[in-house]
Amino acid sequence: MDSSTSLETHHDTHHRAAAHEEHKLGWWRTYIFSTDHKMIGIQYGLCGLIFLFFGFSLMMLMRWQLAFPGQALPVIGNALGHLFGPGSMPDGKMTPEFYNSLGAMHGTIMIFLGIVPVAFAAFGNFVVPLQIGAPDMTFPKINAASFWAFGVGGVIMLTSFFVPGGAAKGGWTSYAPLSVVADTGPTFHPFWNGQTLWLFGFVFLITSSLLGAINFITTIIQLRAKGLTWMRLPFFVWTQFVTAFLLVLAFPPLEAAIIMQIMDRVAATSFFMPTGMIVNGAPLHISGGGSPLLWQHLFWFLGHPEVYVLILPAMGITAEILANNSRKPLWGYKSLVFSVLVLGFLSFIVWAHHMWLTGMGSTVSAFFQTTTLLISIPSVIILSAFFISLWGGSIRFNVPMLFATAFLPMFGIGGLTGIPLAFNSADLYLHDTYYVIAHFHYIVAPGTIFALFAGIYYWFPKATGRMMNEFWGKVHFWPSLICMNVIFLPMFLQGMLGMHRRWYDGGQGWNVAGETVWGQTGFQWNTWISSAAWIMGLAQIPFIINFFWSIRHGKKAKENPWDATTLEWTAPSPPPHGNFLSAPVAYRGPYEYSLPGRDVDFTMQSEPIQPTEHVRRTEPEPEPVHA
Amino acid sequence: MEIPYTVNTRPDTGLWNAKVGIWLFLASEVMLFGGLFSAYIFLRLDAEPGMWPHGLLNVPVGTMNTAILIASSVTVVLAWASLKMRRFWAYWWYMLITILCGITFLTVKLVYEWPQKFDHFGAFIKQEALEKYEPYLGNHHLEEKGLAPRREITGHLHNKAALSDPNIKEYDIALDPVNADPTNPANDRPHFLYQPSTDKIAKIEKEDVEYASMFEPRHSAYFASYFTITGLHGLHVLGGVIVFTYFWLPIGSKLYKRNPEHLANRVEVVGLFWHFVDLVWIFVFPLFYLL
Known part of the structure; x- marks a missing residue:
């Protein structure tokens, strides 16, 4: 059962046995408590997408308050007030506390319950084992445990909306000492309060990520198919590999910080509480001697690698789709691989650029400023290689390709606008303004999320055996692209006008200065932004309908509907339990498109090299094939 | 297709799956305790003169616990080696000693050391x-x-x-x-x-x-980090003891009859974890008891 020889010689019987086994599993074991990587990937994907929409809905609510501060939200305002309890939206008007809850939970949910589960866990689980020709992840039960830990974490986060006082209000960064004193006092339950639940939810989310990441790395190291050497891995697998390392090494220090904040809240310790704290006019009865800066260091030690956790899988997805639809090999495969490795390494030594305003001292600032500028080099290499990959290709603009090509300029805008923030002198002005919001949303919203949509449209036929509708895909794409830009471009202007990112009234009070850009003050831009946000919400409806309708009624897809080259397209669509009918073997690199002297413009990795063939090789002969 | 290399090694990496997995897990554990130890350093450097207590812990008891943990690290290797040599009963006895060492360590911590502090x-x-x-x-x-x-x-x-x-x-x-x-x-x-x-x-x-x-966690930054770190370490010891007990009881050790190498691999993996837990204590002991 555990040697590769049995894989080769008995694959037929194994497949029959596997199919039989699948037949035996009941509904619960197949769809709910599954250990199959494909089902777990789909579970992660569906849950993640639901959380993404939920997190987006929170923001759509906030956008009302920002555009029309203090006015009652029409139609649904009263109902929401009842749903979220007293203190949330009395008479449909949002309270400051509820606004803070929405802001904190929007960030938390989008990042940790939305994008990471979809980009890393869903695509990683579903695609990586298929792309490396593996039957499953190395540890299927741990894989299931990872999903269920994520589920528990998600439920705790959602529950926190409905406890007295509402969900956490300390921002997604949960800065101490505010986060330690928040949600405490006579009106709050010592355990069932927003901030404490946020912390406990996080413990589960971190556990989930750790289990998943360990599984991914082990799978990529151990279960690559015969002949699939490191330099023949699809770029997507490389990005997932580096992402998993980021999660394994960066999340535990945050877990340590979370444990300490739990101790601060539950056992009244002072890890993050300085001596002499005064709250509401009275000194706190605590020992003191802690450090708020310690929390920031530990948080951003995760927080910055986390940024690359969000973007690297998106780059991987984009790479696959660009190569496939430009019908050309990915340009500069090796430089892409080494860039992503350097990116992974550097992401661990840039974290303090989130903390320029804490007064760390000029030496520390100079160090982190240097590393932060260094990290733009591999990012630019990757983006340039993607653009060059398009050059001279006969591009097919199908829906996945539209999203993937949109990723490039959107990520470019997000990345380039980050450079002023890397300089601590420029950041003194821009810090905590809408400029920062615009910068990182350009990276994760029209950047990562577009790549996720691209990946969903691209791998949907592999998961379901049916294609998604092209027309409705385009109806989804164009309004989304336009709205994304109408939402986030004006935020750069607002930020440069000096609008603070956490203002509850949308800058109405600050607006007296009346400075205008293109005839609109910073506050007036909110109306445009909010309208675009709501239209973008509507623009997701074609996607949702398309997604569910296509599962049963889409055009039937064969094994390889996109004429792609990587190993996942040799498996049936959808792949059975155990994935491949026979153990795949890789004979060549991942992107052998448009080889000269062929009838078709793609040559799959599993196609043996003919003696007469002149190939673009990534590996020298002889084949490094193991027994 | 079945998942390969669950027991045998993959030729080009020279490893079976769980061994890769446990080393990655230990890497994450290093970062977890690393985060806590760096918090210790941060808080201690920040402490005002006279605000970082010294000599409040019982050094002889701590030394004894250190010796117990180190001894258990030796016996777990002997247990693994016995399995490799296919001497089941030697494995059984060595594993029992390991488990008892772990339980003793926890007992000393929970029944003697911590309550004595709570009473001070x-x-x-x-x-x-x-x-x-x-x-x-x-x-x-x-x-x-x-x-x-x-x-x-x-x-x-x-x-x-x-x-x-x-x-x-x-x-x-x-x-x-x-x-x-x-x-x-x-x-x-x-x-x-x-x-x-x-x-x-x-x-x-x-x-x-x-x-x-x-002398509770709230007493000072010192006791906050002492109880947090030793508490988390204690949970790790408990986890190790539970898994060891599973492999020692018939429910886990019956695997020996079917595939002794598989059981040996499992014990090796938990053994690696146990050594790590031991190593963490090697840092805890001087940081809190001696320095």
Whole structure:
């Protein structure tokens, strides 16, 4: 059962046995408590997408308050007030506390319950084992445990909306000492309060990520198919590999910080509480001697690698789709691989650029400023290689390709606008303004999320055996692209006008200065932004309908509907339990498109090299094939 | 297709799956405890003079626990080696010793060390009242010798009600030897051997006290990190003991009959984890007990 020889010689019987086994599993074991990587990937994907929409809905609510501060939200305002309890939206008007809850939970949910589960866990689980020709992840039960830990974490986060006082209000960064004193006092339950639940939810989310990441790395190291050497891995697998390392090494220090904040809240310790704290006019009865800066260091030690956790899988997805639809090999495969490795390494030594305003001292600032500028080099290499990959290709603009090509300029805008923030002198002005919001949303919203949509449209036929509708895909794409830009471009202007990112009234009070850009003050831009946000919400409806309708009624897809080259397209669509009918073997690199002297413009990795063939090789002969 | 390399090694990596997995897990554990230890360093460097306690833990007991853990690391290797040599009963006995060592360690921690701390009291004196309690603190004596000042009076609290009752205006403390005789040169440095509180009683007025508590996590940054780190370490020890017990009981060890190599691999993986837990203690012991 555990040697590769049995894989080769008995694959037929194994497949029959596997199919039989699948037949035996009941509904619960197949769809709910599954250990199959494909089902777990789909579970992660569906849950993640639901959380993404939920997190987006929170923001759509906030956008009302920002555009029309203090006015009652029409139609649904009263109902929401009842749903979220007293203190949330009395008479449909949002309270400051509820606004803070929405802001904190929007960030938390989008990042940790939305994008990471979809980009890393869903695509990683579903695609990586298929792309490396593996039957499953190395540890299927741990894989299931990872999903269920994520589920528990998600439920705790959602529950926190409905406890007295509402969900956490300390921002997604949960800065101490505010986060330690928040949600405490006579009106709050010592355990069932927003901030404490946020912390406990996080413990589960971190556990989930750790289990998943360990599984991914082990799978990529151990279960690559015969002949699939490191330099023949699809770029997507490389990005997932580096992402998993980021999660394994960066999340535990945050877990340590979370444990300490739990101790601060539950056992009244002072890890993050300085001596002499005064709250509401009275000194706190605590020992003191802690450090708020310690929390920031530990948080951003995760927080910055986390940024690359969000973007690297998106780059991987984009790479696959660009190569496939430009019908050309990915340009500069090796430089892409080494860039992503350097990116992974550097992401661990840039974290303090989130903390320029804490007064760390000029030496520390100079160090982190240097590393932060260094990290733009591999990012630019990757983006340039993607653009060059398009050059001279006969591009097919199908829906996945539209999203993937949109990723490039959107990520470019997000990345380039980050450079002023890397300089601590420029950041003194821009810090905590809408400029920062615009910068990182350009990276994760029209950047990562577009790549996720691209990946969903691209791998949907592999998961379901049916294609998604092209027309409705385009109806989804164009309004989304336009709205994304109408939402986030004006935020750069607002930020440069000096609008603070956490203002509850949308800058109405600050607006007296009346400075205008293109005839609109910073506050007036909110109306445009909010309208675009709501239209973008509507623009997701074609996607949702398309997604569910296509599962049963889409055009039937064969094994390889996109004429792609990587190993996942040799498996049936959808792949059975155990994935491949026979153990795949890789004979060549991942992107052998448009080889000269062929009838078709793609040559799959599993196609043996003919003696007469002149190939673009990534590996020298002889084949490094193991027994 | 079945998942390969669950027991045998993959030729080009030379590893079976779980071994890769456990090393990655240990890497994450290094970062977890690394985060906590760096917090310790951060807080200790930030501490004001006299605010980082010394010599409050029982060094001989800690040393004994260290020895127990190291011994269990040896026996778990012997258990694994016995499996490799296919000597099941030797494995069984070595594993039993390992489990007992783990349980002993936890028992000492939970039944003796922690409760003894919870029963101890300390009061940090306000800066302006330090002179008033000079007979218990001996700061003039320490200043002459160029040593760090004392700000805390420790001992056994007689009127525990004082902790919660605002009507009680003072703490009655049976002083620790260091506060009972603060100018004795023998007390200049922390004691390595535990000494019980003396019968000398001191009354400390609450209004002179900046902060007072039992030796609980809330007492100070020192005890906060001590209880958090040893608590998390204890959970790791408990986890190891549970898994060892599973492989020792028939439910886990019956795998030996079917695939002894598989059981050996499993014990190796948990053994690696156990060594790591041991290693963490090797850092905990000097940081909290000795330095």
